[in-house]
Amino acid sequence: MSELINVSYDTMIPNNVGLSSDRRVLKALEKWHPGYINWWNDLIPQKFQESLVYLRTAISVDPKGWAKFDYVKMPEYRWGILLAPQVEDRRIPCGEQYGEPAWQEVPGEHRAMLRRLIVIQGDTEPASVEQQRHLGKTAPSLYDMRNLFQVNVEEGRHLWAMVYLLQKYFGADGREEADELLRRSSGSEEAPRMLGAFNEATPDWLSFFMFTYFTDRDGKMQLESLAQSGFDPLSRTCRFMLTEEAHHMFVGETGVGRVIQRTCEAMKEAGIEDPYDIQAVRALGVIDLPTIQKKLNLHYTLSLDLFGSEVSTNAANAFAAGIKGRYQETKIDDDHQLKDATYPVVQLVDGKVVTADLPALSAINMRLRDDYIRDSQGGVNRWNAMIAKIGIPFEMKLPHPGFHRQIGVFGQANITPDGEIVSKEEWDKKRDEWLPSKADGDYIASLMVPVWEPGKFAGWIAPPRVGIDNKPGDFEYVQLHMA
Amino acid sequence: MTALVKQHLIDPEICIRCHTCEEACPIDAITHDDNNVVVDASICDFCMACIAPCPTGSIDNWRIVKTPYSLEEQLSWMELPEQEEFEAGDGAGGGAIEALDDEVAALLAEAHKGAGGAAKAPASAAKPTVNLFTAASPAVATVQGNYRLTGDNADSDVRHIILDLGTTSFPVLEGQSVGIAPPGTDENGRPHRMRLYSVSSPRDGERPNTNNLSLTVKREPHGLASNYVCDLKRGDQVKLTGPFGSTFLMPNDARAAILMICTGTGSAPFRGFTMRRQRAASGETGGMMLVFGARRPDSLPYFGPLKKVPDALLDKHLVFSRVEGTPREYVQDRMRVEKDKIATMLASDTTHVYVCGLKAMEAGVEEAFADIARGAGLDWKAVRDTMRDTGRYHVETY
Numbered sequence: 001m002s003e004l005i006n007v008s009y010d011t012m013i014p015n016n017v018g019l020s021s022d023r024r025v026l027k028a029l030e031k032w033h034p035g036y037i038n039w040w041n042d043l044i045p046q047k048f049q050e051s052l053v054y055l056r057t058a059i060s061v062d063p064k065g066w067a068k069f070d071y072v073k074m075p076e077y078r079w080g081i082l083l084a085p086q087v088e089d090r091r092i093p094c095g096e097q098y099g100e101p102a103w104q105e106v107p108g109e110h111r112a113m114l115r116r117l118i119v120i121q122g123d124t125e126p127a128s129v130e131q132q133r134h135l136g137k138t139a140p141s142l143y144d145m146r147n148l149f150q151v152n153v154e155e156g157r158h159l160w161a162m163v164y165l166l167q168k169y170f171g172a173d174g175r176e177e178a179d180e181l182l183r184r185s186s187g188s189e190e191a192p193r194m195l196g197a198f199n200e201a202t203p204d205w206l207s208f209f210m211f212t213y214f215t216d217r218d219g220k221m222q223l224e225s226l227a228q229s230g231f232d233p234l235s236r237t238c239r240f241m242l243t244e245e246a247h248h249m250f251v252g253e254t255g256v257g258r259v260i261q262r263t264c265e266a267m268k269e270a271g272i273e274d275p276y277d278i279q280a281v282r283a284l285g286v287i288d289l290p291t292i293q294k295k296l297n298l299h300y301t302l303s304l305d306l307f308g309s310e311v312s313t314n315a316a317n318a319f320a321a322g323i324k325g326r327y328q329e330t331k332i333d334d335d336h337q338l339k340d341a342t343y344p345v346v347q348l349v350d351g352k353v354v355t356a357d358l359p360a361l362s363a364i365n366m367r368l369r370d371d372y373i374r375d376s377q378g379g380v381n382r383w384n385a386m387i388a389k390i391g392i393p394f395e396m397k398l399p400h401p402g403f404h405r406q407i408g409v410f411g412q413a414n415i416t417p418d419g420e421i422v423s424k425e426e427w428d429k430k431r432d433e434w435l436p437s438k439a440d441g442d443y444i445a446s447l448m449v450p451v452w453e454p455g456k457f458a459g460w461i462a463p464p465r466v467g468i469d470n471k472p473g474d475f476e477y478v479q480l481h482m483a
Numbered sequence: 484m485t486a487l488v489k490q491h492l493i494d495p496e497i498c499i500r501c502h503t504c505e506e507a508c509p510i511d512a513i514t515h516d517d518n519n520v521v522v523d524a525s526i527c528d529f530c531m532a533c534i535a536p537c538p539t540g541s542i543d544n545w546r547i548v549k550t551p552y553s554l555e556e557q558l559s560w561m562e563l564p565e566q567e568e569f570e571a572g573d574g575a576g577g578g579a580i581e582a583l584d585d586e587v588a589a590l591l592a593e594a595h596k597g598a599g600g601a602a603k604a605p606a607s608a609a610k611p612t613v614n615l616f617t618a619a620s621p622a623v624a625t626v627q628g629n630y631r632l633t634g635d636n637a638d639s640d641v642r643h644i645i646l647d648l649g650t651t652s653f654p655v656l657e658g659q660s661v662g663i664a665p666p667g668t669d670e671n672g673r674p675h676r677m678r679l680y681s682v683s684s685p686r687d688g689e690r691p692n693t694n695n696l697s698l699t700v701k702r703e704p705h706g707l708a709s710n711y712v713c714d715l716k717r718g719d720q721v722k723l724t725g726p727f728g729s730t731f732l733m734p735n736d737a738r739a740a741i742l743m744i745c746t747g748t749g750s751a752p753f754r755g756f757t758m759r760r761q762r763a764a765s766g767e768t769g770g771m772m773l774v775f776g777a778r779r780p781d782s783l784p785y786f787g788p789l790k791k792v793p794d795a796l797l798d799k800h801l802v803f804s805r806v807e808g809t810p811r812e813y814v815q816d817r818m819r820v821e822k823d824k825i826a827t828m829l830a831s832d833t834t835h836v837y838v839c840g841l842k843a844m845e846a847g848v849e850e851a852f853a854d855i856a857r858g859a860g861l862d863w864k865a866v867r868d869t870m871r872d873t874g875r876y877h878v879e880t881y
Contacts, residue, residue, distance in 0.1 A: 067535035067536055070765055071765070239506075242506075243503050243536055246502075246536075246538045247538040249499050249501050249538075250499050250501070250538040250539050253499045254497075254499070254539070374517060375500075377517075378499075378500050378517065378518070382496070465496070465497060466539065466540040467540075470540060470543070470609075471607075471736075472606070472607060472736060
């Protein structure tokens with residue numbers, strides 16, 4: 001592993017930021033890199049580090065350059081620093097300075113806010129790798145194992161991307177923050193990750209798929225908003241990260257879909273009509289649909305908390321400052337300053353959920369969450385179409401946004417998945433009907449046995465319809481190092 | 484000419500609506516609603532910029548249609564419609580659609596007849612584009628170079644012609660052909676008929692990521708088209724139609740073994756195959772074997788460059804039928820010498836066989852295969868039919 005410390009930065013780090021001629025940043029990265037490699041090596045079991053994984057590596061930002069597939073040992077993955085091409089004469093897309101030229105350097109008055117946004121984004125990237133560190137050992141196929149590692153190395157690259165911004169634009173305190181990103185650790189008592197959902201465990205593969213579907217989708221929405229930043233280097237970084245984030249969405253949506261598909265097919269084959277006959281379904285060695293719904297409820301609601309409070313001054317300030325836009329800001333037809341606009345915001349009034357029109361500027365988080373919910377619904381529709389096609393009477397549902405929430409107006413309320421407000425006792429009594437119980441977790445854990453023969457899949461998950469990079473079904477996505 | 488067109492579609496069952504393709508599209512041909520991401524057939528120019536970035540593979544879907552599916556239709560889909568069946572008169576003729584116009588389809592059907600049945604593309608072949616450019620709206624290429632491949636004293640004049648496509652996207656795969664019609668009209672005042680030429684460069688150009696292609700053309704005495712092409716000078720402009728052909732394609736799977744048998748300009752597609760694999764495959768591959776016949780070394784196209792291709796990549800057998808002082812050797816003779824190797828290949832279900840050259844070579848090659856198969860206790864007809872039906876046996880002769 002020692003040769004990895006002596007990285008030739010010109011060649012080892014694919015970049016389009018002129019790294020070789022930027023001595024100061026190069027030095028900072030050289031100092032940071034060993035800690036990163038240590039972090040990576042401590043995380044992933046040795047036998048996987050030595051295995052050859054069929055990975056996609058981004059070596060440039062044009063479509064052909066970042067979809068380059070080959071066998072790679074993960075520690076030798078080339079963590080590039082790549083920014084989407086600069087848009088000529090780009091303007092600040094929102095806020096008080098709307099229409100002025102985008103910033104190429106950090107605007108002094110917004111420095112602290114900008115740094116905080118980058119740190120929060122950067123903190124989530126290594127966190128998810130930490131959360132998923134144990135999953136390789138129980139991969140239901142080499143295909144899935146490869147997808148896990150692809151997600152992991154790309155989260156690693158996203159950490160690099162944020163570290164680059166910190167080191168390039170924020171001087172000494174940027175370098176300090178970059179070090180802190182490696183010091184904090186998911187689930188740690190003394191130095192946990194900054195956001196709640198990133199300290200939760202990812203105990204099994206269904207959780208992993210739900211996480212990549214729901215939680216990485218929050219990441220996508222945040223990146224979409226940061227891609228609308230008036231600070232051009234951040235915008236360009238996030239735009240390129242989004243191209244990779246799409247793969248994570250893919251792993252989640254198809255992963256959950258394949259679990260559901262296998263369950264429905266097994267039920268059909270066994271002649272089980274009732275999706276709630278949980279014992280009979282579990283006897284088939286697949287995950288019953290109600291339990292999948294519970295997992296969905298859990299990960300969806302944890303992810304909703306990531307959007308923060310519905311009404312937020314911080315979010316309003318970031319928007320007004322022009323450093324974080326709305327989802328697809330440039331496609332919205334309004335003044336991009338929200339001078340007089342209102343937005344419907346949920347509230348709890350007299351024990352009822354109502355909406356009130358509030359100044360849109362204060363409701364930036366609420367709006368992004370609504371966009372997220374709409375985006376999340378898409379995959380749920382596909383899953384339901386598949387369940388219907390196989391012929392099982394069951395529908396997956398996104399629970400009410402007030403269900404199982406810690407943050408925002410619903411944080412103190414006890415709301416059912418259907419949106420009914422109930423007493424705490426009643427809610428607690430029904431908790432295990434709505435969220436995975438210990439027994440559910442134990443059952444799923446019992447299914448998590450590794451299947452590492454090329455082309456074979458664990459019994460609780462269907463094979464994918466299309467291989468990665470158009471590879472045939474029995475392709476050896478990971479050449480395991482079995483020493 | 485029929486009204487069939489090829490349409491680029493996205494499979495809604497596989498697509499995850501990440502909109503990466505929409506961002507990648509340089510001409511905004513891709514749009515979406517809450518349900519689907521769709522391609523506008525009136526805008527898409529098949530530049531393929533969206534194909535590689537798609538994380539799901541859902542983007543790589545194509546249908547031959549009489550009327551393109553509208554955006555509204557596509558937005559309402561929960562799954563892709565089946566490929567509609569067209570009558571032979573529609574130019575499609577069932578099975579793989581090699582070309583959309585009757586004339587080219589007939590030429591290719593004739594060229595592929597030697598396989599003994601309907602040709603199928605290899606399972607792992609990239610999906611080809613056909614008929615993007617027609618006689619009515621051809622692509623215009625500029626001649627980048629025209630080099631004689633055969634010796635000065637050789638009895639044939641075979642040329643390597645490089646055509647630069649500038650900013651036109653002309654997606655072509657190794658093994659596909661392009662059409663060129665000599666300018667002017669015949670004695671009846673009709674435009675000259677086009678001729679098909681196999682592309683001899685790999686899909687990403689003569690050098691990686693150059694937007695050009697090469698042809699390997701032999702000057703035929705009194706041949707109107709071949710003389711036109713062989714006389715082209717650097718800077719000349721040429722009208723191209725195509726690409727054509729959707730079965731004589733190489734497997735993308737690097738583990739597939741490839742056996743190539745050719746004479747003369749039949750080597751064109753194999754130059755493309757070899758360069759493609761050299762560029763794309765890393766690590767262990769299934770191996771490639773070439774049996775290439777000519778009269779003499781100086782009349783064997785690419786003799787010099789071929790000798791430099793490493794043996795590890797390509798097991799080369801160059802055979803000559805008119806070298807003084809040595810017995811005449813034809814490709815079928817060398818096949819028999821290498822019978823053990825070939826028999827092993829035939830027995831493997833990852834082997835892909837390609838035969839390309841003059842019609843006259845077909846019978847000899849077929850007999851050699853039959854002998855080799857018999858010697859190994861195999862029934863050649865059965866082996867061949869299985870290989871063909873699984874996209875692993877291809878003949879293109881003219």
